[in-house]
Amino acid sequence: MIALGIILLIIGFITGLSILWTIGIILVVIGAVLWILGSMGHAVAGRRHYW
Template structure:
């Protein structure tokens, strides 16, 4: 999600489309939040383990 958000941010800046930039920022921040929660050992999305 973080990579997808960064790609949308870059596309939004290069193509001058503010909607892509805004959505990219939201997705990137959400991805970082999930990454931090997962690294703290909390269950993310109802999953304790990733197989």
Template sequence: MLVLGLILLLLGIFLNISILWTIGVILLVVGAVLYLLGATGRAVGGRKHWY
């Protein structure tokens, strides 16, 4: 999710499409929160590990 958010953010900036920029920022924030929760060992969505 972090990579997808970064790609959309960069595409939105370079192509000057504001909706891609907005979605990219949202995905980056959500991905960072999920990463931090997973790194602390907290179960996310009822699972400790996602494969």
């Protein structure tokens, strides 16, 4: 999810489409939160680890 967010950020920056930029930021933030929760040992959506 983080990788997809970064790709959308790059595409949005190059093309100037603000919607891709916004979606990219949202995906990066959600991916980072899930990654942090998974690394702390909390079960995320029924999974012990989130990749």
